Amino acid sequence: MKKILVPVKMVLDANARPRVRADETGIDLSGMRMSINPFCEIAVEEALRLKEAGQAEEVVIVSIGPAKAQDTLRQALAMGADRALLIQTDETVEPLAVAKLLHAVVMDEPPDLVILGKQAIDDDCNQTGQMLAALLGWPQATFASAIRAEEGRLLVTREIDAGLQTLSLPLPAIVTTDLRLNEPRHCALPNIMKARKKPLTIRMPADYGVDVRRRLKVLAVRPPSGRKPGIKVATASELVGDLRAAGLV
Amino acid sequence: MTILLIADHDNRVLSDATGRALTALCAMDDAVHILVAGHRAGPVAESAARLCGAGRIILADDAAFAHGLAEPLAALVVSLAGDYRAIAAPATSGGKDVLPRVAALLDVMQVSDVVRIVSPDTFERPIYAGNAVAVVQSTDEKKLLTIRTSAFAAAGTIDAAVPIEEVRAPHGVWLARFEGETLSSRDRPDLASARVVVSGGRALGSAEKFQDVLGPLAERLHAAIGASRAAVDAGYAPNDLQVGQTGKVVAPDLYIALGISGAIQHLAGMKDSKIIVAINKDEDAPIFQVADYGIVGDLFEIVPELEKALG
Ligand SMILES: Cc1cc2nc3c(=O)[nH]c(=O)nc-3n(C[C@H](O)[C@H](O)[C@H](O)COP(=O)(O)OP(=O)(O)OC[C@H]3O[C@@H](n4cnc5c(N)ncnc54)[C@H](O)[C@@H]3O)c2cc1C
Ligand SMILES: Nc1ncnc2c1ncn2[C@@H]1O[C@H](COP(=O)(O)O)[C@@H](O)[C@H]1O
Numbered sequence: 001m002k003k004i005l006v007p008v009k010m011v012l013d014a015n016a017r018p019r020v021r022a023d024e025t026g027i028d029l030s031g032m033r034m035s036i037n038p039f040c041e042i043a044v045e046e047a048l049r050l051k052e053a054g055q056a057e058e059v060v061i062v063s064i065g066p067a068k069a070q071d072t073l074r075q076a077l078a079m080g081a082d083r084a085l086l087i088q089t090d091e092t093v094e095p096l097a098v099a100k101l102l103h104a105v106v107m108d109e110p111p112d113l114v115i116l117g118k119q120a121i122d123d124d125c126n127q128t129g130q131m132l133a134a135l136l137g138w139p140q141a142t143f144a145s146a147i148r149a150e151e152g153r154l155l156v157t158r159e160i161d162a163g164l165q166t167l168s169l170p171l172p173a174i175v176t177t178d179l180r181l182n183e184p185r186h187c188a189l190p191n192i193m194k195a196r197k198k199p200l201t202i203r204m205p206a207d208y209g210v211d212v213r214r215r216l217k218v219l220a221v222r223p224p225s226g227r228k229p230g231i232k233v234a235t236a237s238e239l240v241g242d243l244r245a246a247g248l249v
Numbered sequence: 250m251t252i253l254l255i256a257d258h259d260n261r262v263l264s265d266a267t268g269r270a271l272t273a274l275c276a277m278d279d280a281v282h283i284l285v286a287g288h289r290a291g292p293v294a295e296s297a298a299r300l301c302g303a304g305r306i307i308l309a310d311d312a313a314f315a316h317g318l319a320e321p322l323a324a325l326v327v328s329l330a331g332d333y334r335a336i337a338a339p340a341t342s343g344g345k346d347v348l349p350r351v352a353a354l355l356d357v358m359q360v361s362d363v364v365r366i367v368s369p370d371t372f373e374r375p376i377y378a379g380n381a382v383a384v385v386q387s388t389d390e391k392k393l394l395t396i397r398t399s400a401f402a403a404a405g406t407i408d409a410a411v412p413i414e415e416v417r418a419p420h421g422v423w424l425a426r427f428e429g430e431t432l433s434s435r436d437r438p439d440l441a442s443a444r445v446v447v448s449g450g451r452a453l454g455s456a457e458k459f460q461d462v463l464g465p466l467a468e469r470l471h472a473a474i475g476a477s478r479a480a481v482d483a484g485y486a487p488n489d490l491q492v493g494q495t496g497k498v499v500a501p502d503l504y505i506a507l508g509i510s511g512a513i514q515h516l517a518g519m520k521d522s523k524i525i526v527a528i529n530k531d532e533d534a535p536i537f538q539v540a541d542y543g544i545v546g547d548l549f550e551i552v553p554e555l556e557k558a559l560g
Contacts, residue, residue, distance in 0.1 A: 014514070018377040027381060039495075095349070096358040119495060124376055125361045130319065130349035139424035140319055142346045145488065155428065159488045160342040161441070161497070162259065165316070166428040173424075179495060180482060215358035217386040219371065224382050227520065230541040232532075236554035239526065239542055248445075248503045248524055249470060249559060 001056040001171065004047040005111035007102055008040035010065050010072040011122040024220040036072045039117025042177040045184040046147060047115050048080045055149040058082050062105055064098055066090050070200060077195035078187040084200045097212040099131035104208035106136060118143050118176040129176035139169040143178040250334040251280045251304065255326060256297055257341045260287045263296040265442040266339035268404035270396040271302050274337055276366045280304035286322055288315035298410035305411055311418035316427040317343045321418065323350040328419045330355055340395040352393040359393040360385060364400040378494040378517040398441065399500035399521060433489050440490060443473035445503045448492055451479035452508025452548060459485040462552050469559055475499065477509045493518035507548045511536025
């Protein structure tokens with residue numbers, strides 16, 4: 001493989017508690033800690049491992065998001081990626097439009113493999129990789145927990161509802177990552193310094209002629225309905241008594 | 250105009266997820282056709298034909314569909330898409346894999362994980378691991394939806410089956426090739442539809458202890474077994490038992506969490522259970538904030554007591 005492309009999204013940190021805006025227009029991200037989407041971090045790690053194993057020559061990172069997403073790209077560069085591209089916009093870009101922009105990037109580059117996260121932990125859509133595969137007419141292996149490159153094909157083990165499934169894909173191909181694919185490395189300080197000098201290009205959605213207007217109108221964003229406070233019971237027999245009374249056991 | 254629902258099955262049995270998705274779609278006041286794409290999947294089509302609310306079954310039987318791979322299935326669905334006003338699938342691993350592929354081919358923005366149908370174009374879906382619920386209105390002509398099945402009841406069955414119409418698989422060259430699978434044993438009730446779920450976390454300490462502690466209790470309660478991500482990552486339980494934002498979403502009548510702290514990503518997969526019981530030795534564990542009944546203590550002592558009390 002010559003090139004692997006890894007799309008990464010900047011999201012609210014997985015450990016932060018999202019605050020729903022009182023006017024129901026969305027989540028208030030002001031002053032909140034933003035991070036690389038955990039599944040995207042796994043995707044970067046996997047691309048780097050393929051490169052380090054001599055299976056790929058270059059790892060290119062791309063993100064669609066605000067200027068601040070440069071931090072996310074720099075993090076991927078510090079992990080070891082070679083260069084990065086930011087398609088800068090302050091608008092929310094939906095998976096279909098993200099897939100169209102990525103399609104255009106693939107046409108420019110073109111990579112032999114695109115590894116995406118299976119899901120962005122903010123919108124929880126789980127769509128972009130599959131959509132990109134459709135637009136390109138490429139094979140897809142979603143929810144990967146193991147990847148092996150072999151004689152120009154890719155063997156991918158997938159986490160499915162009933163267990164595990166293995167697919168063999170010719171290249172070029174699309175893979176989306178699940179949690180158990182790998183454990184991403186920590187970045188050493190010298191690498192963070194070095195990453196500042198790696199190439200990072202900035203473009204606009206308009207440069208690709210892609211219409212990024214939303215197809216889904218968000219009418220309201222509300223907190224979930226809460227649960228009533230429960231009780232602590234002292235013993236197992238007390239618990240069983242209560243569950244019996246409720247007809248549950 | 251009608252709705253097309255893509256059935257979830259293993260060529261032998263129609264999954265409960267399909268009937269739950271059907272219940273959701275019946276709220277859209279339209280006839281629902283169910284597509285069974287499989288290999289020697291006749292019996293699945295016959296079960297689908299007896300689901301209450303199904304208007305017609307479309308059976309596409311071909312070796313290309315034997316393993317539910319996205320490329321041939323998406324091509325099939327696109328070839329049938331014509332007049333359907335909405336195309337839906339349960340949000341199972343199969344539905345999540347194929348439907349976005351269909352959506353992009355039709356140039357439609359999909360609505361994932363629908364938990365409520367407000368009107369034929371407006372849907373509620375959880376975002377941020379269920380920390381918020383978004384109400385979204387689709388402006389696309391066709392609606393593409395995955396349905397979060399834990400939010401809907403299973404459809405009933407009827408005696409008189411609706412017609413089964415056979416269609417041919419579209420021609421094409423499919424690039425991804427099936428190599429094999431390792432399926433989990435089926436000796437416990439299915440996690441996604443069980444009335445009772447007993448889940449274990451990192452506290453279980455090993456695969457042996459996980460099985461020794463959860464197995465008998467689950468047996469006694471006719472329960473499915475679930476696990477936290479930490480327990481799956483550590484190899485105590487197989488991946489298909491993970492409950493949470495990125496695993497399975499369940500809403501049983503009774504959910505018992507043993508040695509699970511209650512991280513938001515875990516809560517995302519179980520906080521809509523009717524009754525939640527938590528056993529944890531840390532009285533400040535966040536799981537107690539959603540638990541109806543909590544016991545603070547060592548699960549290795551309390552679970553045997555629990556079994557004794559159950560008799
Ligand atoms: C992107 C992302 C996605 C994720 N998706 C999921 C998901 O889908 N599902 C999921 O579960 N997690 C998910 N997680 C992980 C989640 O954040 C937590 O790390 C995980 O749920 C913790 O599992 P746990 O509760 O078993 O372990 P811990 O948090 O370590 O909790 C163990 C608990 O056991 C208690 N304990 C210890 N010993 C005993 C004893 N003898 N008796 C009683 N109690 C005891 C402790 O007090 C503690 O509360 C995700 C994380 C990320 C970043
Ligand atoms: N704005 C974005 N920029 C770059 N990659 C993205 C973006 N949105 C989604 N992706 C990729 O698509 C994956 C799945 O996202 P989603 O379909 O939104 O759940 C993510 O893990 C990323 O790899």
